[in-house]
Amino acid sequence: MTDTTVVPTVPVMRPWLGPEEAEAAAAAVASGWVAQGPRVVEFERAVADQLRAVDGVAVSSCTAGLHLALVVLGIGPGDEVIVPSLSFIASTNVVRYVGATPVFADVDLATANVTPETIDAVRTPRTRAVMVVHQGGTPADLDGIRALCDRHGIAVMEDAACAIGAEHRGVPIGGGSDLVVLSFHPRKVITTGEGGMVLTTRPEWGARLRRLREHGMSVSAAERHGSRTVTLEQYLEVGFNYRMTDIQAAVGIVQLAKLDAIVATRRARAGRYREALAPIEGLALVDDPPWGRTNYQSCWALLPSSFPSTRDELLQHLLDRGVSARRGIMASHLEPACADIAHGPLPVTERIANDSLILPLFHEMTDAEQDRVVEAILEAAGPTR
Numbered sequence: 001m002t003d004t005t006v007v008p009t010v011p012v013m014r015p016w017l018g019p020e021e022a023e024a025a026a027a028a029v030a031s032g033w034v035a036q037g038p039r040v041v042e043f044e045r046a047v048a049d050q051l052r053a054v055d056g057v058a059v060s061s062c063t064a065g066l067h068l069a070l071v072v073l074g075i076g077p078g079d080e081v082i083v084p085s086l087s088f089i090a091s092t093n094v095v096r097y098v099g100a101t102p103v104f105a106d107v108d109l110a111t112a113n114v115t116p117e118t119i120d121a122v123r124t125p126r127t128r129a130v131m132v133v134h135q136g137g138t139p140a141d142l143d144g145i146r147a148l149c150d151r152h153g154i155a156v157m158e159d160a161a162c163a164i165g166a167e168h169r170g171v172p173i174g175g176g177s178d179l180v181v182l183s184f185h186p187r188k189v190i191t192t193g194e195g196g197m198v199l200t201t202r203p204e205w206g207a208r209l210r211r212l213r214e215h216g217m218s219v220s221a222a223e224r225h226g227s228r229t230v231t232l233e234q235y236l237e238v239g240f241n242y243r244m245t246d247i248q249a250a251v252g253i254v255q256l257a258k259l260d261a262i263v264a265t266r267r268a269r270a271g272r273y274r275e276a277l278a279p280i281e282g283l284a285l286v287d288d289p290p291w292g293r294t295n296y297q298s299c300w301a302l303l304p305s306s307f308p309s310t311r312d313e314l315l316q317h318l319l320d321r322g323v324s325a326r327r328g329i330m331a332s333h334l335e336p337a338c339a340d341i342a343h344g345p346l347p348v349t350e351r352i353a354n355d356s357l358i359l360p361l362f363h364e365m366t367d368a369e370q371d372r373v374v375e376a377i378l379e380a381a382g383p384t385r
Contacts, residue, residue: 009322010372015191016262016363017251024250036214036221036243043249044197046256047182051164052175053199055206058249059213062161062183062196064242066094068212069157069179069198070129072205075100079128084114085333086349087133091159092332092341095131103127104333104343111289112300112329112352113140116148122344129155134163134173135329136298136358137189141291142168142177157181161196165189165263165295174199184248189262189297190255192248213242258363265363266296269370273299273359276374280381282306299361300328302352307381311355314380321376328356 028039040058048056059065075081077099083091085104095102105118112135119130130149132140142156149156160166161183163173174180177199184195200206214220216239274285282304288294303311311327318325331353332338333346360373 009324010360010365010369011362012324012326012358012360013187014362014364015186016258017191017255020254021251024254025247028247028250031246034247035245037246039246039249039253040244043244043252043256046253047174047197048199050256050259051172051199053177053180054201055199055203057198057200057206057209057213058244059196059198059209059242060244061194061242062159062181062185063090063094064213064240065181065196065198066090066131066157066159067097068209068240068242069181070094070098070100071212072179072208073129073155073157075128078126080124080126081129081131082114082119082122082127083131084133084135084349085331085338085343085346086112086329086352087135087159087332088161088330089332089335089337090161091131091133092338100128101126102338102341104341104346104349106346106348107135107352109302109348109351110284110287111138111140112136112286113138114145115141116144119145120148123152123154127152127154129157131157131159133159133161134166136286136300137162137166137295138286138289139163139166139168139173139292139294141289143291155179161185162188162297163295165259166297167293169291176201178202179205184252184255189266189295190252190259192244192252192255195244195248195252211236212239215239215241262363263295266299266361267294269361269365270296270299272367272370273301273361273374276370277301277377279378280304280307283381296361298329299359300356301359302328302356309380311357314377315357317380318373318376321372321379323360323373323376325360325373326358328352328358 044056079100080103081095082103092102105114157179166173180199182197184192216235216237218234284302
């Protein structure tokens with residue numbers, strides 16, 4: 001008799017969702033208020049308070065939030081925005097949404113983040129802003145970057161899609177910064193299904209972001225609904241439909257309460273990977289930088305040149321053994337959509353993009369699942385370990 005037992009694949013990520021989130025979403029549905037409403041307001045305040053931000057504005061996605069941040073900064077045609085090519089392509093796309101020119105900066109090999117030096121190397125008189133991406137949840141050197149940009153009158157905005165729960169010098173990413181944008185996609189540390197949030201220190205920017213996300217209306221739909229007098233809205237500027245729903249926010253409120261536990265577990269699992277993969281000489285696993293603490297949203301490993309297979313061959317090897325890893329961070333300048341963007345050499349970006357992979361890591365991962373990942377990688381490493 002043939003054994004037909006199927007061993008489940010170890011996923012690269014699985015959100016930690018349970019009955020509490022389901023009950024919160026159901027309560028939102030039962031309330032009759034399912035669009036942007038009181039739960040969105042509650043979620044915004046909770047995130048801002050936990051991350052020590054002045055204000056938080058929930059939006060439909062991190063991409064929408066990045067777009068609005070550029071609009072608030074007044075970035076447009078003729079302006080240049082420095083971005084890392086080593087990032088999900090949304091970081092580049094939003095610069096083009098406002099008609100500005102993305103300028104690709106290289107990154108640091110250890111953190112995969114832009115640095116003051118890589119920014120300064122591509123800075124020009126047309127540079128109006130720098131988009132700092134805390135790649136994979138590893139905080140960038142904000143002090144050094146701000147010092148450089150402040151000297152030249154350049155705005156700093158943070159793509160913190162992956163970075164909720166990470167810290168810079170003991171302060172949560174999102175605290176005390178002018179413009180920080182979060183993602184709540186299912187691959188992120190906490191999720192609302194889709195969704196994002198713009199954190200800001202400036203109340204006037206928060207007010208404008210709220211108008212922009214809702215077609216530029218002078219009063220929101222929720223405010224009009226709750227008014228005891230007839231309230232007619234005006235459309236003060238060209239806006240967008242970038243709202244979050246109360247159903248999503250209800251899930252987000254529950255998820256936010258789990259943030260500290262999720263980050264602690266991810267950090268412990270990353271430490272276990274580090275110890276187990278230590279026999280592979282030259283393998284580099286992302287780690288805390290001197291100025292901060294990563295949340296390990298992505299536990300990425302950089303293969304040494306001596307590794308006996310390519311990154312893509314290793315990914316196939318893992319998949320054949322029931323392990324779903326992913327290529328490392330993409331390089332936007334290598335994609336057809338960015339072929340028209342001129343750029344200089346980006347050697348570190350290309351090294352990380354070509355030779356790194358993201359290891360499975362999620363809150364409910366078991367030791368047995370992690371051991372399967374490690375065993376498959378050690379098998380592929382062969383005699384080099």
